[in-house]
Structures are given as structure tokens and as C-alpha cells.
Amino acid sequence: MQKEALAELLKKDLIIGYVYGSDGEHQEFYFEKSPSGIASFIMLKKEHADKMILTDTLDRLVLDTYGEFINRCPDQKLLQEITKVLVPMQMGDKEPAEIPIVSVEEAQAFWSQENQQRAWLYCRIDAPEDTHGALKGQKKELMDYAEQMSFEVVGESEDLGNGQDFDRTGLTEVLKAAGEGKMDVLLVKKLDRLGRDTAKTLEFIRGLEQLGIELYSPLEGIIKLEQSPHLSLQ
Secondary structure, eight states, X not given: OOHHXXXXXXXXXXXXXXXXXXXXXXXEEEEEOSHHHHHHHHHHHGGGOSEEEEEETTOOEEEEEETTEEEEOSOHHXXXXXXXXXXXXXXXXXXXXXXXXXXXXXXXXXXXXXHOOEEEEEEXXXXXXXXXXXXXXXXXXXXXXHHHTXXXXXXXXEEEXXXXXXXXXXXXHHHHHHHTTOOSEEEOSSGGGTOSOHHHHHHHHHHHHHTTOEEEETTTEEEOTTTOSSOOOO
């Protein structure tokens, strides 16, 4: 299912359908709650079902079946509405609708991705040239940390040279991406990778916090102004 269609489906009032085979194994699905949707789901899954259990998202029973035939449905009004649609399908007078159905695994993967924080990596070394591959080492360390923290890496930038100067290409890229809302967190190896001018570094972090962006370091954890009002960059 396309991401946009999946997002729309998961916003709706949903039914969870548990489809049990004759071997006792079962599959779980989400679909939109409606009498016609429930009837169509039963008919679309009947070939693979010894029984089905349908619940709402609070795990309250909607109905259960033996194959395609309803066994229990506590809501009698809903049962009548489903039956009006289901019986013509069972008699072959009407085809089930091709309703959007998604597996629980696919839905959970989507929700996990939606909740995943986007990370930007920033690396810097003081030397004018990276003769020993230090930038590559920093990047690998940050990539490993992002994976450990379940961050989605969406971009990266780097700089060579003096940390006193904040007019750097890589840092400018960070500010541009932050202003455009492309990241949720910024990852640096250590706080002094941002720079060695304390006042400018504090101002930079304050700007990130105002944009709702968190600063993380694999060596120092999450870095907040309220936790470290007197930062040492020595």
C-alpha cells in the first residue's frame, strides 16, 4: 500500500481482524470500521480462515466467525447492518468490495517510521587537512550512534579548521537544514566540534532549542543549556 493511502487509512476508526487457519496459525490486519467493510473483509479472507475474530483497537469484541459465518456479535444493531451486506455476498449476488487492508506488521512499521527522529551529522577537525581520516572516523562514530538511538540520518556536513570561526560552510548547511525543518536532532562527537568560542556556541545551541532541535553527542549524551549553563570548550 502506498504511504499516503496507508497514512489515511490509519487515521480512521479501525477494526483489527485476526484470521486463524486450520493449523492454528493466525494473521492480523487493520481495516476501516463499517458494516460493508466488515462484510467484505470476512468474504475476502474466508478462503484462508477456519475462524476469525474481529475487535476494535481497545481489544473489545466486535464479532467472531466460523469461516465466513458469524458466530457472535454483541452489538445487535451492528449485526443487522453487517448481515444485510454479508448475506448477498454469501449467496453470490454481490461481490465483496476491495477495501484497504493492511497487516499489523506493516502498520507498526509505518508508525515506527513516523515517530523516528531525523538526525543531521556534523563533523569538524581543527586541522586544515584531514590527513589521517579523522573526519571519516567521526562520521562512522556518529552513524553508529544514530543507529543505536534509532535516529534516521537525513543529512551531514563537515568542516576543516579553526573552531573560533563560526562562519563555516558545514555549519551554514546545518543552520539552513535546521531552519527548513529537515531535522529533529543534531549529532556531534563532542560539544567542541561546534566551535571553541563559548559565547557563540551557547548562542548556536540556543538557536537550535528555539527551533525544537535537540543536540546529542555519543560521548556526552543529550546537551541542553539548562543542564550546562556554563559550558567548557577547552
